[in-house]
Each structure stands twice: as C-alpha cells, then as structure tokens.
Amino acid sequence: MPLYLIFLFLVTAALYASVGFGGGSTYNALLVLSGVDYRILPAIALTCNIIVVAGGTYAFTRSGNLRLRRIAPFLITSIPAAWAGGRIPVSETLFIGALGFSLLAAGLHLALDRNRDVDAELKPAPAALAWIVGGCIGFLSGLVGIGGGIFLAPVLYLIRWGKPKEIAGACSVFILVNSLSGLAGQLMKLGDMNALSMIGAYWMLFPAVLVGGQIGSRMANVGLSSLTIKRLTAALILYVSVRLLLRWYGMVF
Template structure:
C-alpha cells in the first residue's frame, strides 16, 4: 500500500497541474494492483474530489473560472453522472470503454498544434453544451472519473477558451461530477456489498486519500500560475495517452 500511495501522490501532482483529478490513472493503478473492479470508481472519485477541490479554488482565485460561461456544460452533466454511477457494468466493458475513450481524447490533443491562450474565443451554442456535458457526465459516472479528461479536448476543439481557462473549467467540472458520480457509486456498492461491508472495503484504502491531498495541492499551485499554456496542453495529451495504453493492454488480456 505505501508504494501505491506514492504513485497516487505523483499522479495527483501531475494531473492537478493541468486541472484534472487523476481518476483515470487511479483506476488504472488499482486495476494493476488487483483491486476488486467494483470498488475502483468509488475510490477514484473520492481521490478526485480531494484533488480538484483545492485546484478549483486556486484556478478561480487566479481568474480562470467564469461561472456564467461554464454552467451550460454542468446543467445535465450532474444528474447524468449520478445515473451513470448507478449503472452496473462488467469489468471488460469498464476497462475497454475507458481505454478507448481516452485514446481518442489524447490523440486529438497531441496533434492539435494551434495556439491556445491568445486565440479568439468562440461562442458555443447551448444545445451543444447541454448535450456534451450530459454525455460526458454519464460516461464519467459509469467508469468512475470526473470527466474533465473528456471535456478539455472538446473545449480545445471548439476554441472555447485559453489553456488555463479550460484547465480551471475542467477542474470544477470534475469536482461536481465526481460528487454526483460518487453518490451513485456508493448507492450501487451498498446494494451489492451491504453498507458495513462496502465501508470496510473502502477503509482499507485510506492511505491513498492523504497521499493525493498532498500531491494535488502541489500540482494545482504549479498549474494555476507557473506552467506555460502549450506545455499544459502537451502534458495533458501525454498523460491521457499513457493511461489509455495501459488500460487497453489490460483490456486485450481480458478478451483474449
């Protein structure tokens, strides 16, 4: 567990620096650790909340979060994340869906070389924001992540804002959807395990929670003020593709 906690702290530091919580990599690390896949989403979402709560505050204080612009993306994502968290999925579907989605997101960011910080912002029609937020929220709740790793590439593609504004928006998006998804996941665990058994199972992983708190605080401080915008974008792509490759390798092993 100490080694796993150290890896979680490093993951939190790297992801918080680009406005993410790290839920996708927490899931991958837990899969490789042999954790019961039914517990993975709840553990990852708890870690997400711990990491992005501080990051959201720092990005807001730095002026990178504007609630008047972001609320259309949140309106349907919150109930959809709860609904996705309630939906039972098989281990094979869980890992394959997560790995495939992250691959597409990472490749889009990797090959998009357009400047991101000083480009003209484009207006996005609200129906697109509603549909995009709802779809991301549902998928995120189902696989146990906050959804920022899906939202950020879409916002870059739509030229919605600069790199730090997108990172801050993704951070808040992860926070609210992680809370909604976690509520759904805990209800599902209680039905499958029973209340006391689910609590005991999650308690075994307590060491991971202070680890991500420390890593996340360091990473969010760096990301909100010091890292160049293009580097933010490239780090995002690298992290997404690394996690996707590990998950898809695991998925191939399950179906072969």
C-alpha cells in the same frame, strides 16, 4: 496496500493538477493493475478527484478565471448523467475496456495538445450543444469513475469558448461536480457496508493525492513549462492505457 501505490497516486495527482485535471482515469487504471476489486474502483478514484480539484476550483474562483454562468449549460445535463452512470452496474470486461479507451483518448489529446492562446472572438456554446456534450461526458464520467474534464477541454477549445485559464477553470469545476454526482451514484450502487469498508482500506491514498495536488499546483512555477508537464502526463496515461487494453484484449479474446 503496497507503498508504491501510494507513491504513484501522489505522482499522478501532481501531474494532473499541474495541467488543471483531477486524475480519476489514471487512479482507476493503477488500481485495476494492482488487482483491486473493480467494483470499488470508481468510488476511490472519484474521491481522489474531488480532493485534487477542490483546491483548483477555489484558486480559479479567486483569480476570476472561473466563469460559472457560462459553464452552467454543460453542468445542467452532466450532473444527473454522472449520477445515472454511477448507478449502472457494469461487467469487469466492459469497465476495463471503457476505461482503457478513455485513457487512450485522454493520453493522445495531451500528447498532441500545444500551448495556445485564443485570439479570435470568444463566444458561448449553443445551449443544445452544451446539453448534449455535458450529458454524454457526464454519463461516461459516472460510469467509469472519472471527472470528464479531459474530454471537455478539447471541445471548449474547438468552439473557442474561452481563454486557456478560463477553460482550465471550467474543467476544474466540471470535474468537481461530476465527481460528486458520480460518487453519489456509485455509493448507492454499492450499498452494503462491506463495500464501504473495502474502500476504507485504501484511505492512505486520499492524503497522498492531497499532497500531490498541492505539489502539482506549484509545478508550473519551478522551471517546467506547461507543455513539458503535459508530455510527461501523456506518457504516464498512454503507458497505463496500453496495459489496460492488453488486459481487456486478453479477457475478450
């Protein structure tokens, strides 16, 4: 495994953790561009996600910014949907296309997002909306090996679900449980020990994202504004999304 890949995973984890996400979509993209067998990519990316967001979830819980009861309606459908998505075999073309467009949407969201606070009255999401949104994001998360927080965040802001730190806490636990559920589905799909040994060959990526996640959790306190960090993260995501979509275009056409 090339050393540059370990470094890129560390940097990705730091950038994503600094804005409250796990980085699964970009881990997948980096592995695709490095020529790794696409069948094992989601399992590696979801494991990295779990490592990065577990610490963030704990921190949000201790600070009182994790409203588990309020985010629970989204989790009710997202957890089984992520498992179901992880169980579905997909072609390499579909996988790269879905991942590329997911990254493009995530990059545009971060590029256009601004630091903001919510002054209007906050309110819980209608149960039906939470079930639909949670299920759709969870399924996509399991299918391509991401946590889904990057898609949940704009929805929560749009419906004025909570304050920024509360939304970050909600996204953190959403990513954690969907990554665990999606990983279970992915491992059941892989099944044989040969695939598991292939994943084990990339074990050095796991301590890399652990270190990167810890760096990211402290980045906002060393002079960089959260808006600057978002722009840097967006630039990374958009770059790899364009690379992926160009590859996907060549495969389709």
